[in-house]
Amino acid sequence: MDSNLPGSNPPDSQPAVRAEALVDLAALRGNLDALRARTGSAAVMSVVKADAYGHGLVPCALAALDAGVTWLGTATPEEALALRAAGITADRARVLCWLWTPSGPWEQAVTAEIDISVSGEWALREVLAAVRATGRPARIHLKADTGLGRNGAQPHDWPALVAAARAAEAEGLLTVAGVWSHFACADEPGHPANEAQLAAFREALAVAEAAGLRPEVRHLANSPATLLMPEAHFDLVRAGLAQYGLSPVPELGGPADFGLRPVMTLQARLAQVKSVPAGHGVSYGHTYTTAGRTTLALVPVGYADGIPRHASSTGPVWLGGKWRTVAGRVAMDQFVLDLGGDQAEVGDLAVLFGPGDRGEPTAEDWARACGTISYEIVTRIGVRVPRRYVGALGGALGGTPVERLEGGGG
Missing domain, CATH: 2.40.37.10 (Lyase, Ornithine Decarboxylase; Chain A, domain 1)
Structure with a gap:
């Protein structure tokens, strides 16, 4: 019997543990393949925030890279910096970080070539201060609040933010690499907020284009929108829950209905x-x-x-x-x-x-x-x-195969 199957005993070389979370990296790669098959020309970002949804930040990021992903998404600066510290360099993957507070590690992020989400002029000022302190240009993604009501610039603040970012870009201080937003109700197909947000995002893009911005990626779709709203795919989709093999719309279908397998x-x-x-x-x-x-x-x-x-x-x-x-x-x-x-x-x-x-x-x-x-x-x-990883492709961290990394963080 395969020792990794539920109900089996651990191999003699691995002592029995009180409890463990078995993480199938082959399933994660397969899920990313299934999601990419739905996105056409749009790239897929592997969202590894919150310790890769509890599955282990670094092992899951490495598995995503094995699957051909070139974008990783994090919430906190600490998560983004941990990926760089693990050896995931900018030429291997762009790392976007979107949850910032004043006096955060802006300089470290600029130095580590982390893409920084900017939701207001206060954040842009912090980025520019880090650029001047480090002498290195930044990459930013401007976030528009299209109706979720969390982070992002409101429509009445958006033109000024765009203009300020464009001026900084013209000075060579930064590159506006992305323009983005986030759905509130994508897991409820037919909800009127979805079309309203899609329209608001297009309006935000038009303002950015009129100001002279030409972002590398425009992105709006989370997991449910990736599965159900192809009109929202633009240049990049952000795969969160779905890449871990769980359905973001369980009322409409389970993982198998979308070609996914729980990890x-x-x-x-x-x-x-x-x-x-x-x-x-x-x-x-x-x-x-x-x-x-x-x-x-x-x-x-x-x-x-x-x-x-x-x-x-x-x-x-x-x-x-x-x-x-x-x-x-x-x-x-x-x-x-x-x-x-x-x-x-x-x-x-x-x-x-x-x-x-x-x-x-x-x-x-x-x-x-x-x-x-x-x-x-x-x-x-x-x-x-402890997390126990199976299904690795020989992906390595510092030359050590990622096959059994124990502890909550990975």
């Missing part, structure tokens, strides 16, 4: 199995009591590992070829399963979620059980859960 499998080994009588309370508050004599199994992960407390008495787990449900409250480090008349052994593998093709629950199943979205399920898996 992460979360599993843990039972720490205790015991028989208890009827009426026995289980976990804090005794919100669950046993209906009859039964077997309880202890799964050694809890909300400190990123298991939602909202999964109390609802979260699904695959054990012994069956779906089980969390019995009682999820605690900080552990939760309990009521096995009824079934038996198990300490050390047996419990699969919380995976691709689902062998019967195990998926991250979407957990999202529904907890009243949230699959984005939250995978990104919240914490640093106490």
Whole structure:
């Protein structure tokens, strides 16, 4: 049996761990291939913010490069700088960073040739100060607020921002490499906000063009727009959740419907199995009591590992070829399963979620059980859960193959 399949034992060379997140880099590459098949001439950006949605920043970025991606997307400057520190140079990938605050590491970003998102004239001033301090030109992407109401310049501020950026470009201080925005409701096809934002983005592009800007890339589409709105692809799409094999529109289709495969499998080994009588309370508050004599199994992960407390008495787990449900409250480090008349052994593998093709629950199943979205399920898996990487192409970090990197960050 393949040792990487849910329900199998680890190879002798790898000691059994309390819990692990198995990350299939071959699946990630396949997902990027499937997304590129939908985008025509538009390039695909691999969004690796939030530790690659919990999958591991550097290993997933390297896998994306193996798949032919040349753009990486991050939220924070620290994420972008970590990619450069890992040896991903500007000639291998453009790295865009979009969440900035005053007095951030602007100089380091300019020196590292990171593309910087600019949403207002205050940010442009900070970029220009970094350019003067380092003596190096910057690459920026101007962001327009087309209706999401978060970052980005409002329409009444947009012409002034564009003019200031164009003037700086004419002085040779920077290159306006991109113009971009972000959808609010792309996961709701037919929502009137989508067409309104598309129109507003085109208007923002027209203002930029009239001012003399000729950006390398214009980008608006996130994962749902990549799958469902080809008219929004422009020059570049930003693949976030979809590249990790999860559907951003589960009401319309699961991963397989879009040619995707979930990348992460979360599993843990039972720490205790015991028989208890009827009426026995289980976990804090005794919100669950046993209906009859039964077997309880202890799964050694809890909300400190990123298991939602909202999964109390609802979260699904695959054990012994069956779906089980969390019995009682999820605690900080552990939760309990009521096995009824079934038996198990300490050390047996419990699969919380995976691709689902062998019967195990998926991250979407957990999202529904907890009243949230699959984005939250995978990104919240914490640093106490080591990541184990399979399906690498021999991609290397400092000459060391990325095949088993443990720890939450990768």
